[in-house]
Amino acid sequence: QSLFAPRQSLAGRKVAITAGPTREALDPVRFLSNHSSGKMGFALAAAAQRAGAEVTLIAGPVNLPTPSGVKRVDVTGALEMRDAAERAADLCDIFIGAAAVADFRPAKFAEQKIKKREDNNEETVALVKNPDIVAGIAARTERRPFTVGFAAETEKVLEHARGKLTRKKLDMIVANDVSVADGGFDSDRNAVTVIDAAGSEMLPSALKTELAEQLIARIATRALAP
Ligand code: CTP
Ligand code: CA
Numbered sequence: 001q002s003l004f005a006p007r008q009s010l011a012g013r014k015v016a017i018t019a020g021p022t023r024e025a026l027d028p029v030r031f032l033s034n035h036s037s038g039k040m041g042f043a044l045a046a047a048a049q050r051a052g053a054e055v056t057l058i059a060g061p062v063n064l065p066t067p068s069g070v071k072r073v074d075v076t077g078a079l080e081m082r083d084a085a086e087r088a089a090d091l092c093d094i095f096i097g098a099a100a101v102a103d104f105r106p107a108k109f110a111e112q113k114i115k116k117r118e119d120n121n122e123e124t125v126a127l128v129k130n131p132d133i134v135a136g137i138a139a140r141t142e143r144r145p146f147t148v149g150f151a152a153e154t155e156k157v158l159e160h161a162r163g164k165l166t167r168k169k170l171d172m173i174v175a176n177d178v179s180v181a182d183g184g185f186d187s188d189r190n191a192v193t194v195i196d197a198a199g200s201e202m203l204p205s206a207l208k209t210e211l212a213e214q215l216i217a218r219i220a221t222r223a224l225a226p
Contacts, residue, residue: 008220011052016088016145017045018099018133020060022078026125027110034100037186038062040150041098043212045070048094051216056088060099078102078130089137094223095145097134100152105130135168146223148172154179161195172196172222174215194218 019041023031038059045057046067055070058081066072073088075081078101089095104127116123138147149170151161154177161175175193191205194215203214 008217008224009052010048010094010216010220013053013094013220013224014056014092015045015048015053015094015096016056016058016085016092017041017048017096018058018060018081018085018101019045020062020064021100022060022081022102022130023076024078024102024105024130025076025109026106027112027114029113032102032104032106032127033061034102035186036060036062036100038064038099039186039188039208040190040212041096042067043208044096044098044216046209047212047216048096050213051220053094056092058084058088058099078105078133082131082133082136085133085137089140089145090143092145094148094219095134095137096148096219097137098150099133101133102130104128132168134170138169138171146171146219148174148219151175152178158193158195158200161193165195165197172219196222 020038021034021036023033025031042064045055049055049067049069057070057072059072059074061076073084075084107126107128134147134149147170149164149168151164151173153160157175157177161173165173173195175195188208189205190208190211192203194201203211
């Protein structure tokens with residue numbers, strides 16, 4: 001993008017974004033989840049809306065206000081998030097998977113609260129793999145939006161992110177080192193590397209709101225490139 005080129009507008013474009021964690025229920029009172037705050041996904045939704053897009057934000061359980069002008073769909077588990085994401089993807093031009101989807105869910109949901117007993121000092125929970133939401137959308141042959149994923153890594157960040165870009169057939173991936181203090185899950189700041197088939201670009205540590213503006217600008221440029 002040249003210094004003098006106007007920012008690519010997203011006016012008239014539809015963008016769908018997943019954000020936050022998912023909760024995988026074990027029984028009526030317990031779940032498996034992770035520390036995702038949803039801040040990055042919500043910041044992306046706000047930035048895309050400001051760029052002129054019609055935004056659908058598919059949100060796991062998070063404690064964040066809905067960005068103004070954004071359509072929010074609240075979900076809990078990965079399967080519910082997948083269904084909402086697939087529906088939104090049918091209509092959108094750009095799909096961004098920013099959610100920290102639980103990789104596994106309990107194999108069965110206990111209808112009643114699981115009780116501890118006198119004799120079970122150890123307990124095991126059987127888990128089954130959740131569907132990969134962003135990969136499912138990127139693998140479409142019809143109605144396939146420009147698809148962007150995130151890669152949360154604690155080591156070999158770029159190598160693992162490039163692997164995910166290829167394996168999931170994404171158009172772009174945002175690599176995120178979640179092992180550093182100044183970044184990752186609950187922080188207001190983050191530093192990322194944007195990777196696509198053409199190469200990579202480091203975006204240094206910034207507020208997630210600022211980073212979101214930069215990411216949306218790059219996604220818009222790449223997605224709408226003739
Ligand atoms: N993702 C998804 N559905 C899943 C798991 C992940 O859509 N069931 C998406 C995330 O939203 C993110 C990307 O895939 O955009 C990468 O997520 P990440 O957890 O970093 O990668 P995984 O493929 O799950 O691999 P691993 O956790 O083993 O590193
Ligand atoms: Ca994962």
